[in-house]
Amino acid sequence: MEIVRFGVIGYGQRGCGLLDNLLLMDDVVITAVCDKYEDRSEKAKARVIEKRNASPFASTDYKEILKRDDVDAVLIATDWEMHFPIAIDAMKAGKAVALEVGGAYCIEDCFELVKTWEETKVPFMFMENCCYNREEMLVTEMAKQGKFGKIVYCSGSYSHDLRGEVATGKENRHYRLRNYLNRNCENYPTHELGPIAKILGINRGNRMVSLVSVASMACGMEQYVNDRRDTVNPELIGAKWAQGDIVNTIITCENGETILIRLDTTLPRSYSREFTVRGTKGMYEQQTNSVFFDGQAEYWNPTDFVKNYMNSAEKFKDLLPDCWKNITKEQLDAGHGGMDYIEFREFVTCLKEGKEMPIDVYDAASWMCVSCLSEKSIKEGGAPQAIPDFTNGAYKTR
């Protein structure tokens, strides 16, 4: 395959950014676009025409995209609820799948995704962009080289104030809105869990065996709406929100490591993923972008010390992979500081060269299932939930 012909399904905020990333690639053409809202599918079409001077097929029905012979691969960036159905239908139609992230609504969906891939063996990649972020890639390489010793514990969060996004959409189109009104769980686990799973070898010699999840009360959205009655979606005034403001989930791995992840999206704060790696020889802490190694003085102030090159992860930037060493300004500007471009480049390259996808269907299933299992744990007062082994034992030797 010299050129990858894409169908883009879903043209909300995320689809817009990702289409632009694909349009940067010489070996990609966009042959079809789709969104269930016609204004959006037309907007996607217009964007392709603007950039490439070629008109893609446009539809509001994703099944029309899957029928087409001029589509090799689909990017799925729809609402979370449609991720599984479309990905499964796409694999059955023989279309390679780049699946945007989200969480699962039920464990059966995760098994179905895996089963479909095992039956079809269609190339599938779960597009967790944070696995391709600069800091995460650098620290993953440091961990691989043993700089932190044996890794014992990792933590991270999706700390992103989404109140405005959830409360101000006038059209009620945003999938997050209905989730926050009706559901209480770790609804978006993979930005922090993905890089951690890579470091801990999840599904490759290790696996996640159980989790507990506990949610705080939900009052951030209510306060936000009350304080901004003139600007929010008026239907939300007086609404009751199901989603707890802070959800902590602790995952235990078969090899004894634990992982803490936190959903933190409805209280005022600055953005952070708080990616943290702890080993017997050292640690990395994203919140201060600092490293600390065994033998350093116990008392130091990370906010002062991180200014010092000695304690900044930047000291190790020579370990960055080539994709980061050689990144261009255009790629950096294409979305989320460059990681979106790098991950889609990876997908396209693997697809063209017939290589194994770096984040596969087993990763997708095991990372996404955290959402529905956390929902159950929260309902049961924090009771532990077993995490299935979607590889059916193969993780031991993969």
Next chain:
Amino acid sequence: MEIVRFGVIGYGQRGCGLLDNLLLMDDVVITAVCDKYEDRSEKAKARVIEKRNASPFASTDYKEILKRDDVDAVLIATDWEMHFPIAIDAMKAGKAVALEVGGAYCIEDCFELVKTWEETKVPFMFMENCCYNREEMLVTEMAKQGKFGKIVYCSGSYSHDLRGEVATGKENRHYRLRNYLNRNCENYPTHELGPIAKILGINRGNRMVSLVSVASMACGMEQYVNDRRDTVNPELIGAKWAQGDIVNTIITCENGETILIRLDTTLPRSYSREFTVRGTKGMYEQQTNSVFFDGQAEYWNPTDFVKNYMNSAEKFKDLLPDCWKNITKEQLDAGHGGMDYIEFREFVTCLKEGKEMPIDVYDAASWMCVSCLSEKSIKEGGAPQAIPDFTNGAYKTR
């Protein structure tokens, strides 16, 4: 009472520091000292003679201290295991109790402590010094004034690399050693939980209702010992350690808030308590000593911004209580940056003036019971444990 006559029980590292704090106070005399090791009780006696030119009674049996008429109050700073028995005996002997912190080994001890106090009504204070630290006191006052809105979530940790302390004592005297060898739990919850409980009104309108606790593997101590075979206690070479390196505990409160605490003492790191307060209007984060309020820009770098007065908690230093505004250099230097002096000053003042103790037996029981409940939760794979209401319903109106 014009002068408080103290018996100091326990003269390990903590007892040494606290005796020096008491010796700074004009309205305190030390009439008796005790440690089960005679060299230590003699050392305590010598310290009092050196500073006060008066010789206290010295014994290796704490019961001898409790029998004395010239002792009004005891400071208990022994190994954790003896905290409850000595505190209970002291109250029965009519001696006011200043109980150094630690965790409980069984829930029955906690109930017995409360019952003894209810029967004797002897003044009792749980000496959680972190409740008196500058940052914690400032942020507690900010929370009280509503600067963070409704508080939804708090977190903190006891992040303190104790490997050297645990592994290098040649005499096996350190109580932590036997705990780390034989026990797996949140063994020291109160440094972070105390200030959080104060902010959330625990036992005063609110209470902690349940917890889940999950421990990582234990390999930090083993690595430390292996790396330093020449300097550690030789008996520890090849030892198996029970205590997981990282223990996360999530507590749910009756009013819907959640609390995350972390024990983090056997992997290399810098000291931190990571005290964090999250509300509907703002947040405080100790790791960067930063505040953030609703309406600020979403993307900022706390490590840069904290240098800016706007985002530093220092902006609010006028809210500090007088004890911090008026603190002297001598008091600051007396231990843990001043908080030890302030908390003991509080105990002595309340005792002399017959005031209610600010951290009472109900606080002690509910904070300390986290240790034994976490041990049970860890054993049961993270299963939720009910936290008793030691106030028997009185928390609703206290």
